[in-house]
Amino acid sequence: MSARPVNIILPLLDKVAQLRDGSWMALCPAHDDRNASLHVTELADGRVIFHCYAGCGGADVVEALGLRFGDLKPDGLDHTGPTPVERDARKSLQAVAHAALVTVTLLNTVAAGKVVSEKQSDLAGRLAVEIQQALDAAGVKPVSERRARG
Numbered sequence: 309m310s311a312r313p314v315n316i317i318l319p320l321l322d323k324v325a326q327l328r329d330g331s332w333m334a335l336c337p338a339h340d341d342r343n344a345s346l347h348v349t350e351l352a353d354g355r356v357i358f359h360c361y362a363g364c365g366g367a368d369v370v371e372a373l374g375l376r377f378g379d380l381k382p383d384g385l386d387h388t389g390p391t392p393v394e395r396d397a398r399k400s401l402q403a404v405a406h407a408a409l410v411t412v413t414l415l416n417t418v419a420a421g422k423v424v425s426e427k428q429s430d431l432a433g434r435l436a437v438e439i440q441q442a443l444d445a446a447g448v449k450p451v452s453e454r455r456a457r458g
């Protein structure tokens with residue numbers, strides 16, 4: 309369990325008053341505030357959002373606190389790169405795109421009346437196997453099997 313950003317943010321604010329679970333009012337650090345105009349909300353996923361009733365933007369509040377927007381999110385949500393599932397999906401899509409390109413090249417070769425080389429043929433076969441392995445890993449049944457059942 310990562311640290312809750314709200315536990316870092318609330319001590320930075322003045323005149324903090326809790327309204328209810330996940331909801332506080334405090335003096336806005338981004339303007340000369342005397343009436344606790346800043347509403348702080350902790351969302352269910354741990355993210356913190358600010359709303360200043362005097363009209364300051366969220367970026368102004370974050371900057372006045374000396375924070376960055378990433379500090380408003382729990383560590384688990386603060387990823388910038390793709391997740392493992394997204395990486396796998398991208399790899400699979402790249403393999404499919406490559407296979408489509410190879411297929412078009414082979415079709416053009418045949419259409420031009422030329423012979424498909426052994427190397428080209430091997431590459432097409434390898435890509436077909438790669439796509440099949442990706443489908444297996446994703447638990448997707450081959451198209452022919454699905455047709456047979458339907």
Ligand SMILES: [Zn+2]
Pocket residue numbers: 336337338339341345360361362363364
């Ligand atoms: Zn303000």
